Amino acid sequence: MKNALLLMTVLLCWGVTPIIEKIGLRRVTPFAATTIRSIAITIILLIVTLITGRTKEVLDVTTREVITFTISGFLAGLLAVVAYFALLKSGETSRVVPLVATYPLVTAICGYFILNEEFSLTKLLGTGLIVSGVWLVKM
Numbered sequence: 001m002k003n004a005l006l007l008m009t010v011l012l013c014w015g016v017t018p019i020i021e022k023i024g025l026r027r028v029t030p031f032a033a034t035t036i037r038s039i040a041i042t043i044i045l046l047i048v049t050l051i052t053g054r055t056k057e058v059l060d061v062t063t064r065e066v067i068t069f070t071i072s073g074f075l076a077g078l079l080a081v082v083a084y085f086a087l088l089k090s091g092e093t094s095r096v097v098p099l100v101a102t103y104p105l106v107t108a109i110c111g112y113f114i115l116n117e118e119f120s121l122t123k124l125l126g127t128g129l130i131v132s133g134v135w136l137v138k139m
Contacts, residue, residue, distance in 0.1 A: 018093045021085065030085030034078065098137045105130050 025033055049055055061069075087096045105127055111117040 018088060018097050022088055022093050025085060025089040030082045030089060033085050034081045037081070038077065095137055099134055102130050102134050 021033070028036075049058055084096075084100055087100065108119070108123055108127055112119045
Protein backbone atom coordinates (compact mmCIF):
# COMPACT_ATOMS: atom_id res chain seq x y z
CA MET A 1 0.00 0.00 0.00
CA LYS A 2 2.82 2.40 0.89
CA ASN A 3 4.54 1.76 -2.47
CA ALA A 4 1.28 2.35 -4.34
CA LEU A 5 0.85 5.69 -2.56
CA LEU A 6 4.43 6.66 -3.35
CA LEU A 7 3.95 5.65 -6.99
CA MET A 8 0.76 7.70 -7.28
CA THR A 9 2.54 10.69 -5.71
CA VAL A 10 5.37 10.46 -8.23
CA LEU A 11 2.99 10.00 -11.17
CA LEU A 12 0.81 12.93 -10.15
CA CYS A 13 3.74 15.26 -9.44
CA TRP A 14 5.69 14.32 -12.58
CA GLY A 15 2.52 14.41 -14.66
CA VAL A 16 1.40 17.89 -13.59
CA THR A 17 4.83 19.54 -13.29
CA PRO A 18 5.50 19.86 -17.07
CA ILE A 19 2.26 21.80 -17.44
CA ILE A 20 3.28 24.20 -14.66
CA GLU A 21 6.79 24.49 -16.16
CA LYS A 22 5.45 25.16 -19.67
CA ILE A 23 3.33 28.01 -18.26
CA GLY A 24 6.31 29.36 -16.32
CA LEU A 25 8.60 29.24 -19.35
CA ARG A 26 6.48 31.68 -21.38
CA ARG A 27 8.69 34.67 -20.52
CA VAL A 28 11.63 32.99 -18.79
CA THR A 29 14.74 31.38 -20.27
CA PRO A 30 15.47 27.74 -19.44
CA PHE A 31 18.62 28.80 -17.54
CA ALA A 32 16.76 31.33 -15.39
CA ALA A 33 13.99 28.79 -14.71
CA THR A 34 16.54 26.17 -13.64
CA THR A 35 18.30 28.67 -11.38
CA ILE A 36 15.07 29.76 -9.70
CA ARG A 37 13.92 26.15 -9.30
CA SER A 38 17.26 25.08 -7.79
CA ILE A 39 17.38 28.00 -5.33
CA ALA A 40 13.80 27.30 -4.22
CA ILE A 41 14.49 23.58 -3.76
CA THR A 42 17.68 24.33 -1.80
CA ILE A 43 15.89 26.68 0.57
CA ILE A 44 13.01 24.25 1.08
CA LEU A 45 15.40 21.33 1.69
CA LEU A 46 17.43 23.33 4.22
CA ILE A 47 14.28 24.30 6.13
CA VAL A 48 12.93 20.71 6.09
CA THR A 49 16.34 19.34 7.17
CA LEU A 50 16.49 21.72 10.12
CA ILE A 51 12.85 21.26 11.16
CA THR A 52 13.00 17.46 11.01
CA GLY A 53 16.37 17.26 12.75
CA ARG A 54 18.06 15.43 9.87
CA THR A 55 21.19 17.60 9.80
CA LYS A 56 23.40 14.76 11.10
CA GLU A 57 22.05 12.49 8.37
CA VAL A 58 23.19 14.99 5.72
CA LEU A 59 26.55 15.69 7.37
CA ASP A 60 27.39 11.97 7.77
CA VAL A 61 27.89 11.35 4.04
CA THR A 62 31.35 10.46 2.77
CA THR A 63 33.39 12.50 0.30
CA ARG A 64 32.76 9.83 -2.33
CA GLU A 65 29.00 10.13 -1.81
CA VAL A 66 29.21 13.93 -2.06
CA ILE A 67 31.11 13.59 -5.36
CA THR A 68 28.62 10.99 -6.63
CA PHE A 69 25.59 13.17 -5.90
CA THR A 70 27.34 16.29 -7.18
CA ILE A 71 27.89 14.58 -10.54
CA SER A 72 24.29 13.35 -10.48
CA GLY A 73 23.02 16.83 -9.67
CA PHE A 74 25.12 18.39 -12.42
CA LEU A 75 23.91 15.91 -15.04
CA ALA A 76 20.24 15.56 -14.05
CA GLY A 77 19.64 18.77 -12.11
CA LEU A 78 21.47 21.21 -14.34
CA LEU A 79 22.37 19.99 -17.83
CA ALA A 80 19.30 17.82 -18.36
CA VAL A 81 16.87 20.30 -16.80
CA VAL A 82 18.13 23.23 -18.88
CA ALA A 83 17.92 21.09 -22.04
CA TYR A 84 14.48 19.79 -21.02
CA PHE A 85 13.20 23.30 -20.33
CA ALA A 86 14.50 24.43 -23.74
CA LEU A 87 12.61 21.55 -25.39
CA LEU A 88 9.51 22.24 -23.32
CA LYS A 89 9.59 25.94 -24.15
CA SER A 90 9.77 25.31 -27.89
CA GLY A 91 7.58 22.22 -28.22
CA GLU A 92 4.28 20.68 -27.21
CA THR A 93 4.27 19.11 -23.75
CA SER A 94 2.33 16.14 -25.13
CA ARG A 95 5.26 15.37 -27.45
CA VAL A 96 8.27 16.54 -25.44
CA VAL A 97 7.45 14.74 -22.18
CA PRO A 98 6.95 11.25 -23.68
CA LEU A 99 10.11 11.59 -25.77
CA VAL A 100 12.15 12.72 -22.78
CA ALA A 101 10.59 9.97 -20.71
CA THR A 102 12.42 7.35 -22.80
CA TYR A 103 15.41 7.72 -20.49
CA PRO A 104 14.68 4.25 -18.99
CA LEU A 105 16.04 2.86 -22.26
CA VAL A 106 19.41 4.51 -21.56
CA THR A 107 19.21 3.38 -17.92
CA ALA A 108 18.54 -0.24 -18.93
CA ILE A 109 21.50 -0.28 -21.33
CA CYS A 110 23.83 1.39 -18.82
CA GLY A 111 22.59 -0.93 -16.05
CA TYR A 112 23.49 -3.91 -18.19
CA PHE A 113 26.97 -2.71 -19.20
CA ILE A 114 28.05 -0.71 -16.13
CA LEU A 115 26.29 -2.45 -13.23
CA ASN A 116 26.22 -5.93 -14.82
CA GLU A 117 22.45 -6.11 -14.33
CA GLU A 118 20.49 -8.90 -15.94
CA PHE A 119 18.87 -8.10 -19.30
CA SER A 120 15.86 -10.42 -19.44
CA LEU A 121 13.24 -11.06 -22.09
CA THR A 122 10.76 -8.87 -20.20
CA LYS A 123 13.24 -5.99 -20.09
CA LEU A 124 13.89 -6.45 -23.80
CA LEU A 125 10.14 -6.40 -24.46
CA GLY A 126 9.71 -3.30 -22.28
CA THR A 127 12.55 -1.57 -24.11
CA GLY A 128 10.90 -2.42 -27.42
CA LEU A 129 7.64 -0.93 -26.18
CA ILE A 130 9.46 2.27 -25.18
CA VAL A 131 10.96 2.58 -28.65
CA SER A 132 7.54 1.87 -30.19
CA GLY A 133 5.96 4.53 -28.01
CA VAL A 134 8.54 7.10 -29.12
CA TRP A 135 7.88 6.23 -32.73
CA LEU A 136 4.11 6.66 -32.23
CA VAL A 137 4.47 10.00 -30.43
CA LYS A 138 6.86 11.31 -33.08
CA MET A 139 4.34 10.62 -35.90
